Amino acid sequence: MIATKPNAKRLYNDSNAPLANATRHNLWRLMMLRSVVMVCLVLVIIGVTLASIPLHVASLLLSIAGLGLLNGIAWWRMSRTRQTSQQELLLQLLGDIAALTMLFYFSGGYSNPFIWMYLLPITVAAVALRIFYAWIIASLSIACYTLLMFYHIPLSHLHLHTHGDATLDIHLVGMWLGFVVSATIVAVFIARIGQNLRDYDKTISEVREKALESERMLALGTLATSAAHELGTPLATMAIVCKELSQDYANQPELLQQLAILRTQVSRCKEILSSITHNAGQSRAEAGQGVPLSDFLQDAIQRWRDTRPATELVVNIENTSHNPVIFMDRTLTQAILNLLDNAADESPERVLFNASWDDKALKIQIRDFGHGLSAETKSQLGTPFFTSKNEEGMGLGVYLTQVTLARYDGVLSLDNHPEGGVLTLVKLLLKDLRIENLKVTP
Numbered sequence: 001m002i003a004t005k006p007n008a009k010r011l012y013n014d015s016n017a018p019l020a021n022a023t024r025h026n027l028w029r030l031m032m033l034r035s036v037v038m039v040c041l042v043l044v045i046i047g048v049t050l051a052s053i054p055l056h057v058a059s060l061l062l063s064i065a066g067l068g069l070l071n072g073i074a075w076w077r078m079s080r081t082r083q084t085s086q087q088e089l090l091l092q093l094l095g096d097i098a099a100l101t102m103l104f105y106f107s108g109g110y111s112n113p114f115i116w117m118y119l120l121p122i123t124v125a126a127v128a129l130r131i132f133y134a135w136i137i138a139s140l141s142i143a144c145y146t147l148l149m150f151y152h153i154p155l156s157h158l159h160l161h162t163h164g165d166a167t168l169d170i171h172l173v174g175m176w177l178g179f180v181v182s183a184t185i186v187a188v189f190i191a192r193i194g195q196n197l198r199d200y201d202k203t204i205s206e207v208r209e210k211a212l213e214s215e216r217m218l219a220l221g222t223l224a225t226s227a228a229h230e231l232g233t234p235l236a237t238m239a240i241v242c243k244e245l246s247q248d249y250a251n252q253p254e255l256l257q258q259l260a261i262l263r264t265q266v267s268r269c270k271e272i273l274s275s276i277t278h279n280a281g282q283s284r285a286e287a288g289q290g291v292p293l294s295d296f297l298q299d300a301i302q303r304w305r306d307t308r309p310a311t312e313l314v315v316n317i318e319n320t321s322h323n324p325v326i327f328m329d330r331t332l333t334q335a336i337l338n339l340l341d342n343a344a345d346e347s348p349e350r351v352l353f354n355a356s357w358d359d360k361a362l363k364i365q366i367r368d369f370g371h372g373l374s375a376e377t378k379s380q381l382g383t384p385f386f387t388s389k390n391e392e393g394m395g396l397g398v399y400l401t402q403v404t405l406a407r408y409d410g411v412l413s414l415d416n417h418p419e420g421g422v423l424t425l426v427k428l429l430l431k432d433l434r435i436e437n438l439k440v441t442p
Helices: 005-014 016-050 057-080 086-105 115-128 131-148 170-248 253-279 293-307 330-346 375-380 397-407
Strands: 159-161 167-169 290-292 312-317 325-327 350-357 361-367 411-416 422-429
Touching: 016 057, 016 086, 016 115, 016 170, 057 086, 086 115, 086 131, 115 131, 115 170, 170 253, 253 293, 290 293, 293 312, 293 325, 293 330, 293 350, 330 350, 330 361, 330 397, 330 422, 397 411
Parallel strands: 312 350
Antiparallel strands: 159 167, 290 325, 350 361, 361 422, 411 422
């Protein structure tokens, strides 16, 4: 069914869902990142305490508890709602800056070797928030760092003794440890946040592509309805002329036979146009009915034979006791006819048609004996208005077939046959075709 503008608008509005989902994932990763930082800080405090270095342990543990409280609030919020806004993530990062500032105040201020941790909320904000929020985090971090240069409780300049007479500056050891931790955090967590954003961009691109697809189908539907209206009069005139010629040349059997073919083709064109105008704007439930699968295939085959009597169609439908009743969608019939037309254009003498199905899927194979697909043609198949038939084709057959099959989660593939020609494969899941599983979509 052709999508309407409200459907396209709905697709556009749904694009906000991936954004909320991406922010939710980023908040979850921030919680994991914060947990790692908390564990590292606790281990450092334990190590420094065992080394008999004086620290305000109670104040430092209170700062770490503040980080834990932020994680608790985030977990509680995520369990209560599935929507996570960027403002909520911003508040979480502001809480991180406050807890880190308190921790650094009681542990040497700007001389603390772990002062680099201010970069964590800045990095998360840069990759996960809009630029205005990122600048808020960056500016506040810089301001806190600057204040810690003047207001802090200093640490004693101590050394760690190693084997022999060598000593290590505790500040340099802390810088080394900080580098190891920061490198690990950037490699693991920040990389995942970046991948999450790339996935979000991909999702948005797919949503926009679907919206464009709907608009393109709407344009084609409008064009088809207009063409159906304009072609009605010429076809009626042709039918009258054919009838009059049949009466005038009633004594010429060969000419009458050709006129009968012409009248059949004109009637077929009028039937197609009537189907377009009749089904436009109707739901699937109003436009079709239930029919056994084998009858559906035979109907499609007979329709095609009526329009292409000069081409031999070799049909092989595997007999099976399982013959489900499916929804007879004329657009699905037309999709099969389009593929048969393409095969007959390349192989006017003979085309092979094989169909088989089981409890799960219908598989149709169509083979022609033409020249096959070139690499360029294969790469552009399914593109609207692309045709390899010079001026004879409109370039819409494969495209419209793909759109129709996509409604039923169908798969279409065209590949060169090892013995020459093209083998077209259509696979449709029967669960989407059965009449009892029909979902009416306006």
